[in-house]
Structures are given as C-alpha cells and as structure tokens.
Amino acid sequence: MTVERITSLFLIRLVALVSSRSRMSPSEKGNFPSYTDFSTTTICRSALVKKAPWPKPITTALIMNLRTYLRRILEQYNGVYYHNFEHAYHVTISTNKLLDMMLLEDGETNGKSSARGIFASIP
Numbered sequence: 001m002t003v004e005r006i007t008s009l010f011l012i013r014l015v016a017l018v019s020s021r022s023r024m025s026p027s028e029k030g031n032f033p034s035y036t037d038f039s040t041t042t043i044c045r046s047a048l049v050k051k052a053p054w055p056k057p058i059t060t061a062l063i064m065n066l067r068t069y070l071r072r073i074l075e076q077y078n079g080v081y082y083h084n085f086e087h088a089y090h091v092t093i094s095t096n097k098l099l100d101m102m103l104l105e106d107g108e109t110n111g112k113s114s115a116r117g118i119f120a121s122i123p
Helices: 002-019 040-050 060-075 085-103 115-119
Strands: none
Touching (some): 002 085, 060 085
16 A cells, blocks of 8 residues: 555656656657646646546556565665654655645645745745
8 A cells, every 4th residue: 555655646746747848849748738736636636637547658567667666665674663664655755745735836725825935935
C-alpha cells in the first residue's frame, strides 16, 4: 500500500513536470493536457473528468518500473529507530502536501488561506 501511494504521487508529479514544459512541440508533448495548476487535486480531478487516468506515454511498463524503483529505494532503509522506511514515507507524503499547497490555484482554496501567499516572496 505504501509503495502504491508513493508511486501514484510520483506519477502525478511526472505528469505535471512533462505538462509544464512549454518548449515541447505538440508532437513531443503527446496527449499531456494543460492544467490550471500542478497540484495533485487538479491533475486527479482532470483525469477523473476526462476518464483517462494517464496520458498515453505513461504506460503500464513505465508504472511497473517506477514502482520497482521506488520499492528498491524504500527497501534500502535500515530498521533504525528514526530514519527508517516509515520516516521516509511520512517525509514523502508531507513534502507532497507542501507542494500541493504551493501549487494549488488560489481559487481552489475555497476562501481558506493559500500557501501560495506564504511562499510568494521566496525567489
């Protein structure tokens, strides 16, 4: 379950990264859609509405390779008290949440304070 969740997060970030490349020609970009922002909320919502979970370049083989790669990284963590597999997982999830807060369109916060304002002054 942990590896599955991290794999999904990495796939969403991969889609955002490729979609954000403005220098790519339409043929290089394939069917990667454009998004209003690159938060997991926006990307997942778009995939659900379009009923197409991943653009064509994201194949089953790519997903399996990414899952295997991430599993191997996580397996390298030693069973020490603090810096272990669970800690790596929690750091990944927390970092993803921070990225989401920074990337979420202001209108998507439903009147709540957006982290975009907090990080706007960072060069």
